[in-house]
Amino acid sequence: xxxxxxxxxxxDETSTLKYFIEYDGFFSNHMSHGLIALSKLGASxxxxxxxxKVYEAKLESTTGPTNILADDSFEELKGERKSYYSILKHFxxxxxxxxxxxxxxxxxxxxxxGMVCSAIHGLIxxxxxxxxxxxxLTCEGLAYLHHSFVPLIAADSxxxxxxxxxxxxxxxxxxxxxxxxxxxxxxxxxxVAKPKYTDKVTSNFQRxxxxxxxxxxxxxxxxxDKITLPPTFNPNIQTTQEAVGLGRWLLxxxxxxxxxxxxxxxxxxxxxxxxxxxxxxILPALTYNDAIYSIRVFMCAFVxxxxxxxxxxxxxxxNTTLKPTADDWDKLxxxxxxxxxxxxxxxxxxxxxxxxxxxxxxxxxxxxYFQAANIAISNxxxxxxxx
Numbered sequence: 277x278x279x280x281x282x283x284x285x286x287x288d289e290t291s292t293l294k295y296f297i298e299y300d301g302f303f304s305n306h307m308s309h310g311l312i313a314l315s316k317l318g319a320s321x322x323x324x325x326x327x328x329k330v331y332e333a334k335l336e337s338t339t340g341p342t343n344i345l346a347d348d349s350f351e352e353l354k355g356e357r358k359s360y361y362s363i364l365k366h367f368x369x370x371x372x373x374x375x376x377x378x379x380x381x382x383x384x385x386x387x388x389x390g391m392v393c394s395a396i397h398g399l400i401x402x403x404x405x406x407x408x409x410x411x412x413l414t415c416e417g418l419a420y421l422h423h424s425f426v427p428l429i430a431a432d433s434x435x436x437x438x439x440x441x442x443x444x445x446x447x448x449x450x451x452x453x454x455x456x457x458x459x460x461x462x463x464x465x466x467x468v469a470k471p472k473y474t475d476k477v478t479s480n481f482q483r484x485x486x487x488x489x490x491x492x493x494x495x496x497x498x499x500x501d502k503i504t505l506p507p508t509f510n511p512n513i514q515t516t517q518e519a520v521g522l523g524r525w526l527l528x529x530x531x532x533x534x535x536x537x538x539x540x541x542x543x544x545x546x547x548x549x550x551x552x553x554x555x556x557x558i559l560p561a562l563t564y565n566d567a568i569y570s571i572r573v574f575m576c577a578f579v580x581x582x583x584x585x586x587x588x589x590x591x592x593x594x595n596t597t598l599k600p601t602a603d604d605w606d607k608l609x610x611x612x613x614x615x616x617x618x619x620x621x622x623x624x625x626x627x628x629x630x631x632x633x634x635x636x637x638x639x640x641x642x643x644x645y646f647q648a649a650n651i652a653i654s655n656x657x658x659x660x661x662x663x
Contacts, residue, residue, distance in 0.1 A: 279321070280408075282321045282324075283311065283312070283315045283324070283408065284408075284410065286311060286321070286324055286325070286328070287308055287311060287312075287408075287410060287412075287413060288412070290307050290308065290311065290328055290332075291308070291412060291413070291416065292305070292338070292360075292361075292364065292416050293338065294337075294338070295307060295332065295335040295336065295337065295338070296335070296336045296337065296338055296340050296342055296343050296360070297360055297401075297416065297419075297420050297423070298336075298342045298343075298394075299334055299335050299336040299340065299342055300334075300336075300342065301341075301342055301477045301478075302342075302394070302477055302478045302479060302482070303334075304394055304395065304397035304401075304420075305335055306331070306397075306619045306620075307328070307331055307332070307335065308401065308404060308405070308413055308416075309400060309401065309404045309550075309619065309623055310327055310331060310619035310622055310623070311324055311327065311328070312404045312407065312408055312626075313404075313619070313622040313623040313625075313626040314327055314613060314622050314626075315408075316407075316626045316629075316630065317609050317612065317613050317622065317625065317626050317629065318609065318613070319613050323613060327619075330616055331619065338361070343360060343361075344357065344358045344359070345358060345359055346358040346359045347359075350362070350363065350366050350422075353422070353423070354422055354425050355390065355393070355422075355423075355424065355425035355426065355427070356423075357423055357424055358423075359423075360419060360420070360423050363419040363422050363423050364415060364416060364419040366419070367379075367383065367415040367418045367419050367422075368412075368415045370382070370383060370415075371411050371414070371415050376405075376406060376409060376411055376414050376561070377560075377561040378561075379411075379414060379415075379418075380402075380406070380414070380558055380561035380562065381561050381562060381563070381566075383418055384402070384418065384558055384561070384562065384566070384570070385562065385566040385569070385570070386422075387418060387421035387422055387425060388566070388569060388570040388573055389425075389427045389428055389432075389435070389569075389573055390421065390424075390425035390426050390427045390428075391421060391555075391570070391573055391574065391577065392426050392428070392485050392486070392489055392573075392576075392577040392580065393421065393424035393425050393426040393482075394420065394424040394482070395479070395481060395482055395485075395544065395547060396547055396551040396554075396577060397420065398417055398418075398420035398421035398423075398424055399417070399421065399551055399554050399555060399558075399574075400417075400547075400550055400551055400554045401413065401416060401417035401420055402414060402417025402418060402420075402421065402554065402558060403417070403551075403553065403554020403555060403556070403557040403558055404417075404554060404557075405417050406557040406558055406561075407554075407557045426482075426485075426486045426489055427489065428489045428493045428496070428573055428576055429489060429490050429491075429493045430493035430494055430497060432569070434494070434497060435497065435569055435572050435573060436565060436568060436569045436572070438501075438505075438511050438568065438572075439501045440501075440511075444501075444502055444503065444504040444505075445502055445503065445504060446503070446504050447503055447504075447529045447532065447533070448532070448533075448536070448590055450499060450500075450502045450503045450504075451533065451579075451582055451590060452590070453499070453502065454499055454579055454582060454583060454587070455582075455587040455589075457583075460488075460492060460495055460583065461583060461587065463491065463492060464484055464487050464488050464492070464583060464584070465663065467487035467490070467491050468480070468483045468484055468487045473486065473487060480662050481544055481584050481585075484580075484583070484584035484662075485577065485580040485581060485584050488580040488583060488584070489576070489577075489580060493576070496576040496579050496580060497572070497576060499579050500572060500575040500576055500579060503575070505522065505525070506521075506522070506525040508521055508525070509521060509522045509525065514564040514565075515564055516559070516560060516562060516563065516564050516567055518564065519559055519562070519564050519567035519568055519571065520556070520559045520560055520567070522567075522568070522571055523552070523555055523556045523559045523567070523571055524556060526552050526555075526556075526571060526574065526575065527549070527552040527553055527556055527627075527631070528641065528644075529552075529578075530545075530548040530549045530551070530552040530578065531549050531628070531631075531644060531645065531648050532594060532644065533545060533548065533578075533582070533590060534546060534548065534549050534648055534651070535592060535594050535644060535647055535648050535651065536590040536591065536592045536593075536594060537588045537589075537590055537592065538588050538589045538590070538591055538592060539585070539588040539658050539660065540592075540651055540655045540658060541651055541652055541655040541656065541657055541658050542585060542588065542658045542660065543620070543657045543658060543659050543660075544581050544584070544585050544660075545581065545582075545585065546620055546624050546652070546657070547581070547620075548578050548581055549624060549627055549648070550620070550623045550624065550627060551574065551577070551578075552574065552578075553627045553630075555570060555571070555574050558570070559571075585660050586660050586662065586663075588660075594643075594644050594647065595643050595644070595647045596639075596640040596643050596644070597643060598642070598643035598646050598647060599639065599642070599643070600632070600642060600643070600646040604646065605629055605632065605646070608625070608629075608646070608649055608650065608653065609625065609629060611653060612625045612649075612653050617653070618657055620657065621652050621653060621657075624648065624649065624652040625649045625652055625653065628645040628646070628648050628649040628652075629645070629649065631645050632645045632646065
């Protein structure tokens with residue numbers, strides 16, 4: 277990993293005090309994520325600054341056209357996509373005298389229900405901030421979640437409850453059942469044609485997941501209740517550590533779906549991986565109940581993403597026989613970092629490499645992580661064309 281001091285200096289130089297959190301109406305500013313990912317992959321200061329020079333060309337200043345202002349109160353601004361800097365100041369004030377863990381424990385549960393907003397970039401921004409223990413960036417991420425909040429319209433008690441009274445399936449079987457739900461798919465398509473969605477300045481993907489979170493929340497929850505949780509998870513042991521273990525399993529599920537998709541290097545399935553990793557950075561700061569709640573909202577977001585992305589078949593074989601050495605990873609990382617790539621690729625490789633370094637990773641997992649990283653660097657990002 278690159279110098280912590282150098283990275284902090286560069287992150288301070290490139291924060292949302294210089295570049296707005298969005299650009300061109302609704303695209304998210306990934307500057308900090310890209311820098312952190314590259315740093316974790318060992319990039320030099322020169323390489324980090326090269327990334328800045330390339331990436332900053334697309335960004336807007338703090339007073340650019342995407343920054344819409346309003347005089348509303350903090351609570352009134354929730355989900356209105358206005359007055360980002362007013363919201364940011366609120367979180368910066370809350371952060372004074374608090375650790376990042378204390379701030380997250382208090383404030384993340386208030387925005388967890390709407391983490392699907394802005395294609396989960398608020399979650400990702402927060403997770404990357406926590407990964408490098410940067411308070412300023414953590415406030416930026418929480419502010420973005422509040423700014424763009426898109427809630428799962430279901431009772432909190434329903435979201436929080438782990439139901440085990442229905443037949444359960446492994447993650448791929450459950451996704452297969454979702455893929456066959458033409459009624460839900462058509463409901464999504466009908467809903468997004470309504471002015472309440474078409475009038476919004478956002479992407480078609482974000483309209484689709486917002487529609488599913490609004491009119492089909494209970495159906496999404498029914499689907500995630502069908503997913504068999506790992507045998508290592510014991511719901512009777514209600515500790516944060518137990519919930520973190522469930523989050524770690526969820527990250528492997530996201531990587532599995534990314535690898536198995538016929539849509540190689542699907543942009544939003546890749547987001548599912550970096551989003552799950554980001555959530556995993558946050559979970560240790562939460563209570564057990566808040567962590568389970570957050571995991572279940574994310575699982576609904578993941579199912580909604582799969583539907584929104586046209587239900588691509590998951591038929592690619594996961595290679596469980598690769599035995600990547602440290603040298604193999606070094607060569608892959610060198611090839612990744614040396615080239616100018618979309619910042620999402622750096623993040624996917626960084627996540628997979630980090631997982632591969634964990635002490636208790638099985639050979640089959642090592643193989644899948646290496647396969648996923650190779651998919652990312654060997655294929656152009658795929659953007660699905662919607663009907």
